[in-house]
Amino acid sequence: MHTHIVPPDVVRGRRRYSRADLWFGRLYRNERRVLASADDLRRSMRRAGLAASVAFGFAWRDPGLCRANNDYVLDAAVASHEGGGGQILPFCVVPPGDLDFAAAEMECCRARGAVGVGELFPQGQGWNLNDRSAVRAFMDTVRSLGLILTVHTSEPVGHAYPGKDSTTPNAIWSVIEAAEGEVPIILAHWGGGLAFYELMPEVHQLAHNVYYDSSASHLLYRPEIYRVMSQLAPGRVLFGSDYPLIRQTRAIRLAREAGLPANDLAALLGDNARQLGLAGTACRETA
Numbered sequence: 001m002h003t004h005i006v007p008p009d010v011v012r013g014r015r016r017y018s019r020a021d022l023w024f025g026r027l028y029r030n031e032r033r034v035l036a037s038a039d040d041l042r043r044s045m046r047r048a049g050l051a052a053s054v055a056f057g058f059a060w061r062d063p064g065l066c067r068a069n070n071d072y073v074l075d076a077a078v079a080s081h082e083g084g085g086g087q088i089l090p091f092c093v094v095p096p097g098d099l100d101f102a103a104a105e106m107e108c109c110r111a112r113g114a115v116g117v118g119e120l121f122p123q124g125q126g127w128n129l130n131d132r133s134a135v136r137a138f139m140d141t142v143r144s145l146g147l148i149l150t151v152h153t154s155e156p157v158g159h160a161y162p163g164k165d166s167t168t169p170n171a172i173w174s175v176i177e178a179a180e181g182e183v184p185i186i187l188a189h190w191g192g193g194l195a196f197y198e199l200m201p202e203v204h205q206l207a208h209n210v211y212y213d214s215s216a217s218h219l220l221y222r223p224e225i226y227r228v229m230s231q232l233a234p235g236r237v238l239f240g241s242d243y244p245l246i247r248q249t250r251a252i253r254l255a256r257e258a259g260l261p262a263n264d265l266a267a268l269l270g271d272n273a274r275q276l277g278l279a280g281t282a283c284r285e286t287a
């Protein structure tokens with residue numbers, strides 16, 4: 001569900017881009033933090049035996065950088081269709097606070113094959129989740145375009161790390177309310193703990209179209225998280241790696257070793273994504 005790819009120019013020029021975007025700099029100024037191109041992702045998918053990967057760029061604050069990254073991801077998706085092997089399912093990134101740009105860009109990207117928008121990064125992109133009317137206007141646009149939304153989320157407690165931001169379950173709730181259950185929303189990194197509150201009936205009622213991906217799980221939780229999340233949100237857990245933060249082969253191995261019953265593992269590794277419409281033709285052929 002969750003991979004990031006950037007144009008080779010960003011890989012080579014990370015210092016320049018680190019100055020252009022505060023949060024990109026925080027995450028990637030350090031040369032040891034790996035950045036991946038589309039070619040890297042295709043090689044990784046082949047190695048991991050993956051039929052499809054959802055890919056998106058970095059959630060830039062600047063509209064022009066978003067657009068350039070989207071063009072790259074969309075081109076990579078087309079090339080993956082033509083090239084055989086694993087398919088790239090493209091999402092697009094937009095600065096959600098700039099609604100005019102975001103609406104036009106999402107429409108354009110959808111016409112070129114984007115199936116979703118994200119991974120959005122509220123704090124890095126300056127998206128004010130307390131501005132309910134703006135959040136509603138953005139979500140209305142996402143709904144009208146029939147896109148899936150994915151958002152970076154963080155835990156309100158626990159250790160600090162470079163990507164930890166203010167998008168806690170409490171903060172993301174305005175987005176879920178505005179979606180009124182009609183926009184599939186994928187919360188990254190297991191949703192920062194929101195699934196626990198789905199044990200409250202009124203929360204579950206609004207969150208029934210919220211999905212949770214396992215990206216970066218190895219840096220955050222004990223392996224039991226796979227079983228707990230599969231119980232808290234059955235049918236709504238999606239395998240994600242956060243590649244290139246972790247190799248896809250390793251992320252899959254860790255998921256397989258988490259002790260899930262076979263049907264829950266199959267749901268995590270593809271069945272739930274297919275239900276959501278996230279399937280490459282390669283998936284359909286083998287299904």
Ligand SMILES: [Zn+2]
Nearest residue numbers: 119152153188
């Ligand atoms: Zn993230």
